[in-house]
Structures are given as C-alpha cells and as structure tokens.
Amino acid sequence: MRLTFATRPSKLARWQTQWVINALQTVHPNLECEEKIITTQGDKILDKPLPEIGGKGLFTQELESELLNGDVHCAVHSLKDLPVENPAGLTVGCIPARAEVRDALISRASLRLALLPPNASVGTSSLRRAAQILSLRPDLRIQSLRGNVDTRLRKALNGQYDAIILAGAGLTRLGLDSHVTEWLSLDVMLPAPGQGALAIQCRADDEVTLTLLSKLEDQATRKAVTAERAFLQGLGGGCAVPVAAFAELNSHQPAVISLTGLVISEDGKKVVKVTDEGTEALELGMKLSQQAIAQGADEILATCNV
Structure with a gap:
C-alpha cells in the first residue's frame, strides 16, 4: 500500500508531513509513503501582509485541489490555516495529539513584552496577535512580518524588528525554541482556533486511507x-x-x-x-x-x- 501526501515547500510543512509519515509507518510497517510538493498562494505572495491578500484557504486551496483530482491521498495542514468548512468530498481524516498552543515572543535584545521600550516595532502577520499586543501595549508599533519560520526568525535576530511573535508549535517542531525570549501565557495571548494541532485531510469516500489515518487520531484534541x-x-x-x-x-x-x-x-x-x-x-x-x-x-x- 502506498500513500501520496501533498505538502507545501516550507521546512515546517515538510517536517509536519514527515512526522505524520513516520508516525503512520510506525503503526503500519509495510506502508509506503511519498510526498508531492505543492506551492500555494500564501507561499507565492510574500510582499503583502496576509490580511491584505485575504481569502479563505490561502495556504490550503492548491493542496485540496490535488486531493479532489485524485492526484494525492492526503494533505497535512496546520489546522489553524484550514478553513472551518471542508470542500465537498473532503474531510479531516485525522487530528493527532496537539503540540504547543502558545505564541512566543522573540527579541534580539532578550526583552520581554512588558519591557519593550515605547514605539518598539513588533512583527506579526496575524491580526489576532497584533490586536492582543496592542490591547496590552498600545504604545508599540505593529509591522507586517512574512516568510517562513526561518526567514521570520532571521529578521528578528538581525534587528529588522525589536521583537516578533510566532506560533510556538512551529518553533518547537523545528528545534528553534531556544530563541524564545518569552512564552506568552494564554491570559496574555489567546491562540488561534486549532493552533498547535495538525489536520490530515483526505477524500471523504477513501475508506482505506481513513482506516490507516485512524491510528493517529487523538480524541481529546479533536474535541477541543x-x-x-x-x-x-x-x-x-x-x-x-x-x-x-x-x-x-x-x-x-x-x-x-x-x-x-x-x-x-x-x-x-x-x-x-x-x-x-x-x-x-x-x-x-x-x-x-x-x-x-x-x-x-x-x-x-x-x-x-x-
């Protein structure tokens, strides 16, 4: 049996897909898996803030098209990026146990949120993060931050921003959490719906794939x-x-x-x-x-x- 996974080209997306493949092959030792790399609109348009690009499925639509065409069996998504409504014919076949849900602040000067000077620049691509930061610190300047995790981290460490905010799960998955200055508590920064969880999408009528994926399902995470x-x-x-x-x-x-x-x-x-x-x-x-x-x-x- 062979499964083909659609994945975005970023290091984090590849890591997440490989994690799922490894987990599946642990419980299904004879399963063969391969990846098909798909570039999404969100990967292509890097010169505009995410809210300006807008639209649902910015990081998922092309992967879903591959599924619907029958070209791949599964697509691994960060659940927070997946629109709440599945396209007709697709389903979230599996949600594994959740990883880190908190957001993290990274500052080259090792300054926590409360200690950033007035008018300090904070980079984020998320309206949710920006708004919660301004609620606590209206004296800070929010600036758009785009690119993959490595690129964003590099921009913070070379001083383009006084601080940046990233999802903690991506940092821990890539082994970059040593750069975290402050883990933002849930009282300070409530996460996006589904943050820290992976979603493995497949065709709703693909019983074989659904049965294989079921071994990775975590009911507590699914309910939450x-x-x-x-x-x-x-x-x-x-x-x-x-x-x-x-x-x-x-x-x-x-x-x-x-x-x-x-x-x-x-x-x-x-x-x-x-x-x-x-x-x-x-x-x-x-x-x-x-x-x-x-x-x-x-x-x-x-x-x-x-």
Whole structure:
C-alpha cells in the first residue's frame, strides 16, 4: 500500500508531513509513503501582509485541489490555516495529539513584552496577535512580518524588528525554541482556533486511507479544536480575523470541555471575551459564539479590514 501526501515547500510543512509519515509507518510497517510538493498562494505572495491578500484557504486551496483530482491521498495542514468548512468530498481524516498552543515572543535584545521600550516595532502577520499586543501595549508599533519560520526568525535576530511573535508549535517542531525570549501565557495571548494541532485531510469516500489515518487520531484534541473552530464558524469568521479560542478537557471530568473565546478590534481597544463549559464540542462552540455576538462581537468583526 502506498500513500501520496501533498505538502507545501516550507521546512515546517515538510517536517509536519514527515512526522505524520513516520508516525503512520510506525503503526503500519509495510506502508509506503511519498510526498508531492505543492506551492500555494500564501507561499507565492510574500510582499503583502496576509490580511491584505485575504481569502479563505490561502495556504490550503492548491493542496485540496490535488486531493479532489485524485492526484494525492492526503494533505497535512496546520489546522489553524484550514478553513472551518471542508470542500465537498473532503474531510479531516485525522487530528493527532496537539503540540504547543502558545505564541512566543522573540527579541534580539532578550526583552520581554512588558519591557519593550515605547514605539518598539513588533512583527506579526496575524491580526489576532497584533490586536492582543496592542490591547496590552498600545504604545508599540505593529509591522507586517512574512516568510517562513526561518526567514521570520532571521529578521528578528538581525534587528529588522525589536521583537516578533510566532506560533510556538512551529518553533518547537523545528528545534528553534531556544530563541524564545518569552512564552506568552494564554491570559496574555489567546491562540488561534486549532493552533498547535495538525489536520490530515483526505477524500471523504477513501475508506482505506481513513482506516490507516485512524491510528493517529487523538480524541481529546479533536474535541477541543472542534469546539474552538465551531466558535469561529459561529462568528462567520475565516482564518485571518482577530478571533481567538482555546479549549481543553477538564482533567477531573474528561467529558467536560472548557472553552474560552475572544473577539478583539484591530486596535485592541474593544474586547469581547467569553468562557463556558459543555460536553458537546460543536454545540459549545456555537453557543459561545452567540454569547459573544450578544456582547457586540459582530460589531467588532464588521469593522475589520479582512
């Protein structure tokens, strides 16, 4: 049996795909796997901030086309980049155990967020990160930061920015977490829905592939990210809007999911933060999104430039 994986060309995307292949071959020793490298719009357009490029599926659409054409069996995505609605005929066949969910600050001068001087430049490609930074430190300057993890890190270390914010999972996966100045707590920086989790997408009718992938499924992660993404979906948002969410299973009552959701204006001045618990992930996420809307989240999102 041979599986072909679609993957983006970045070092992180290749690492993530290879991790999935290695994990699958551990549980299916006779499985052969190969990669097909696909360049997406998000990989090609590097001279504009992500919110300006806009659109759903910026890093996923071309991979999904390969799946629908039958040219590949699977595509490995960072779940936070995957639109909440699968194209007809595709499904998320597997979500493995989640990695680091926090964002990380990297500063060449080793300055934590609270110690950055007024007017210091902070690089990020994410409206969600930018807004939460400005909520805490309105005196900082947010500047667009594009490129793969290595490129972004290099820009921080050579002084193009006073600090940058990156997803911690990518840094730990590439062995670059020694550069982290500060791990931002979830009280300071709530992550994107699905952050830190991988999604392995395949055709919904490909029973053989679905059976193979099922060995890597982590139910706790699936429940948590389903709640987070339901919150995003209930707000009508895509991957680029300033919406954050984090869910986890209660350690004492594993059937209970705790979910916190955040909607924040781009300048960080208007914040709606909601928290609730439930046993059904989809229902919990949708319920919390309605609570956020009742508190003005839809008005905040209507002002976003995405």
